[in-house]
Amino acid sequence: MQIAFALYPGFTALDAIGPYQVFTNLPGAEVVVVAERRGRLDDDNDLLHFEVEHTLDEVPTPDVLIVPGGTITRRIAEAGGPLVDWVRAAHEHTTWTTSVCTGALVLGAAGVLDGKTATTHWHAAEHLARYGATSTEQRVVVDGKVVTAAGVSAGIDLALTLVGKLAGDEVAQAIQLGIEYDPQPPYDAGAPSKAPAAIRDLVDQVMTQAEADMWASSPA
DSSP states (O other): OEEEEEOOTTBOHHHHHHHHHHHTTSTTOEEEEEESSSEEEEBTTSOOEEEEOEEGGGOOSOSEEEEOOOTTHHHHHHHOOHHHHHHHHHTTTOSEEEEETTHHHHHHHTTSSTTOEEOOOGGGGGGGGGGTOEEOOOSEEEETTEEEEOSTTHHHHHHHHHHHHHHOHHHHHHHHHHTTOOOOOSSSOSSTTTSOHHHHHHHHHHHHHHHHHHHHHSOO
């Protein structure tokens, strides 16, 4: 079973690394990391640097594909290009087509979410409608063979959900225990419906500014 993580410059590290940690513990899984080009690829903070060894073209038919999110995904989705084309083509062959956080926008641009219920980071939820999707605040949404996760940390939940479907509940539980995934956050503000209004407004402003800065600094 081949599980492909599709990366791009400016992806959010935890979106990929959380599920990666789960899937690399799945017996029989071949986990590959792909991007448009081989070589160095930087995360959205330009602090973590990954050496990608496989191009999208070299992994055309993964059994599971995962697109992580990042501030730049709305631009990638609107512009189209190799990543969107790869998702569209690979989706024809996958057992599961998945995204974490705003990676859902890339799935949407590839036509994968049309008529589906899906989730993404709450800050980007309004953009799902343009791709024919119905947005929900659920942490993980399974609609047919398309699985989407909410923001960032929800990628771990997505991966455990898929392991349960691929290998059974006991394997998923064993991996959960192995990575000691037992969230007990000190605050109950991890979803927009739970966070105080002032906190939500603050985060919304920060993320809106970050996206504006990215659009201003990125080449057209």
